[in-house]
Each structure stands twice: as structure tokens, then as C-alpha cells.
Amino acid sequence: MNRRLPPAFALMALPLLAILVLGFLPLMVVVVWSVWTWDPLTYWIRPDFNLGSYAAILEAGRWMVIVSTLGKALLTALICLLIGWPTAYAVHFLAGRRLSLILLALMTVPFFTSYLIRSFSWRLVLGRTGVVNDLLIHLGLLSAPLDWLLFSNFAVLVGLVASCLPFATFPLLLSMRRVDPVLLVAAEDLGAGFWTRLSTIVVPLTMPGIFAGFLFVFVMVVGSSTEVQMLGGAGASIVSVMINDVMRVANYPLAFAISSVVLLVIFSVVLAGNARFGLARLFGEGQS
């Protein structure tokens, strides 16, 4: 066996090729086709330069869908951080070794279960005859079931939080590991109370995790469609669903114009965040 391990650039070749062909090339197509012309008579596209698709984003309330998507993303990300941060804190600082392992396992599982099934299961919980309504009526708090629990913005928000929560918790957990416990003991010895220690030590030191968690959830929601399709009310929309709708008439230029705008937002946020906090540092733990 006198074979040698190939140098870095040779190892990079195959993954890079896959990323370029499967990831980068399609994105180029998105940008290029977004300025092509779509003929509504034949449902066909021509390679003639045309900014009409971008103008069409401003019509028919499409820009409103983009704005409301960003709003949903922002709100979901904030809620996920509000739940995820204490969770990460509990796992890392409060739980014993065995319990923290169990919690860690519980937080890993949702990444790899079907988000389709998880969204769908909320229908059984929030519906007119669902668990929540049944319980409230049973307890005598309601006389008739609440209608706005399902097929509403509320249901979409709940579904989104449930889907995205692990994406917030994980980076938070990684960043908690980088907090030196000695600092907390020192602060306590100097008389700092629980909340003082949190706000002056743990929160500032976990900022990279807070940002990464925010980023992941924000991006997930901007790209989500299942939650709206499963739980949203009539006419509820989100960018991905709107793209789906536009594609019913094979209007590639408009679908790709919307996509370009969305990708621009996502990549700006990701790159700005990466420049500020260095995502690699968060995951590259144990690397020399």
C-alpha cells in the first residue's frame, strides 16, 4: 500500500463539483431567467432581457407576501430564541450529566423526523374537535370551540416555532459550552445574583450562538411552505407558496424574480452574520 492521500485541493474537487453543479449553477439559472421574458399566451419563456418580472412583484400584493414572510421569520426567530436560550441554559448549566444527555438526544431527534408529519399533527391538536378545544370545553372554560386555532396565522406561527426550535437551540448550546464556568463562580463570589450573572456574563458570551440561532430560524421560515400549506387559513401565503402558485402557469421569470429577491435577503443576512460572528468557529470546536 504505497498510495498517498491526495492533497487538499484534490479532496475538495468532488464535493466542490457537486456544490457547483447542484447548487451554484441552478442559482445562476434563477438569476438569469428572472430577467427573461414570459409569454402568457404560450406559457413559454424567451431569452429576451426584460425587467417586467421584477415590476410584477410590486403587483397583486406580491410584495406584501414578501414583507409578511420576513415578518413571520422575524417573529418566529424571536420566539424560538426566547424558548431556546433557557433550554440551552438548562441543558448546559442546570441539568446533571445523565439528564443533559437525555435532553440533548431529545433535541437532536426533531432534526431528522419529517416536518411534514410534525406540521400535520398540529391539525389534530388545534382543530375544532382537537385536543386543545376539547380540553378547554371539558374544563368549562369555553362553551363552543375556538375557530381561530387552526387554519390561521396563529396555527402557522405555532407550527413554524415547533419546526424551527431545534435550529435555534443547537447553536445556542454550542455557544454555552464556550462559557468558562469559572467566570460564573467568580461573579457569584463577588455577590452577583442569578439575573446579573445571566445578563452580564452568559448572554454576552453566547451572542454568537444567539445570532446563529436567529439566522437559522429566520432562513428556515423564509424558505418554509409546509406549515402554511398545512395550517394556514384560506388565502394564507408565504414566499415559497407564492412561488408554487406562480409556477402553475410555468411563469419561470416571475418565480425566479421572487426567488432572487429572497435569496438576496437570505445571503446578505448569512454573510453579514458570518463576517460578524464566524459561523465556522461555533461548529469547528476541537479543531486546532
Next chain:
Amino acid sequence: MMRGEGTLSRALIWTITCLGLAVIYAPPLYLLGVSFNPALQPALPHVADVTLKWYLALAGEKQLIAALEQSLLIAAATAFAATLLSLMAALAYVELHARRAAWFLTVLLPMFVPGVIQGLALSAVFQRAGVKAGLLTVIGGHLLWALPFAFIVILTSFGVVRRSYLMAAADLGANRWQQFRDVTLPLIRPGLVSAFIFSFLLSLNEFTRAFYLAGRQNTLPVVLFGKMNSGASPTIYAMSGAIFLLSVFCVGLVLANVLLKRRQPA
């Protein structure tokens, strides 16, 4: 560190933690419970009524079974390719020095592209290139989706590979291939297994990309999505329950594997 912690604050933090877990787990677990209920109306069964009849009825769902076979095939191929490619990517990351942050970001970026956009754009590329929609196109889409996750998992497992081990091996005359085969590979094997299973599950459960990339033979989530929207039935609950259980089981297997390996003295 535990001394003098505000009991109230800790209780609050634990309450929020439980709330988060409930939000994630309560609905699918309820669905799982419902799938054992003999009645057509969704409700939790009484212990005496628990039945597997909807699971047995799955065997008769030709469309679901065909879609499941397709999905398993795609997931296996995706997992194999994703593990191999992300192993290469991780090895390259370790070798790289100055440019490693850029390489990390390159591998990670596909994760941030929304599924609808990725699926639609890739299907447009395949169409123009004359590749017919089918198994291979879905595998292509899923490979890109699973790659960043597999990469992170494998990269994390590289944490146990100390540079001193490799240097010692080199001093003993091992070339770089031998260092990889005899030192690195055994150490990161749990990471490779985890990456394979995780990629498998990511592909098995992926829906939006497959929606655009699958040809006439749909994958399981695509068929499920159609059925979920055309009126729920107990067999849908059973199918969902079965997939959920399978996923949980696989992840449990991986975690147990990783934790057991870690406990063994190095």
C-alpha cells in the same frame, strides 16, 4: 455553582424548557396515539382498544408502498454519496489552513437555499440538460440538502483526532494514506455512521425538493402530502406514525452508538 441559585428563576427556566419540548413532541406523539385507535374519528384509544389494524392496512396501500420503496432507494443512495463527499470535504477542511473558513461556508451555504427555490431551479437545469425527472434528479437535490449536515457531523467527529497521533504515525513511517486508514478512519467511524444515517433520514423525510424533482414515480412524502390534503384517514396516521417511529429509532441508535464509543477509554 448550584449554591444560592434563585429557585424561582430555575423553575422558570425549566418550565420554558418543558414548554419547548412539549411544542416539539406533543403533537406527533398524539398522532402516534391516534394511529392505534380503532375508530375513524381521531382520538386517543382506551388501553383496551389499542389496535394495529391501520398499520396492517398499510400493506394494502399500493401507492404508498411503491412510494416508500422509491424513497428508501433514494435515501440510501443519497446517504452513501453525502457521507463520501462530506468525508472528503471534512478532510480538505482539516488540511486547509488559511482558507478553511471560506471552504466551511461554501459547503454550508446550500443549507440556506429554500427548498422550493432549490428544487425548482434544479429541475429547470435538469430539463434544459435533457435529464429526465426521476430517481437520479431527486438524489441530486437531496445530496445537496444532506451534504452540509453530514459535513458538520463528520467535522465534529474529527475533534478526537489529535494532531499528535498523526505526527506519531508519521514518525513511525506511515505515509498520509496510512495515517488516514489506520489512525483517522477508526477514530471518526462513529461520525461516518452518524452522517450516513442522518443523511438517510433527511432524504427520506424531504418533501419540497422532491416535489419538483420527482418524475411520475413520487416519493413517500410527496404522496403523503397529497393524501393529507385530500382528507385525513387512519392509514395516513399509521403511515405517519410508522415513519416517525422509524426516524426516532434510527436517531436513538446513532446517539447510543456515539455515546457508547465516547465512554470507552481511548
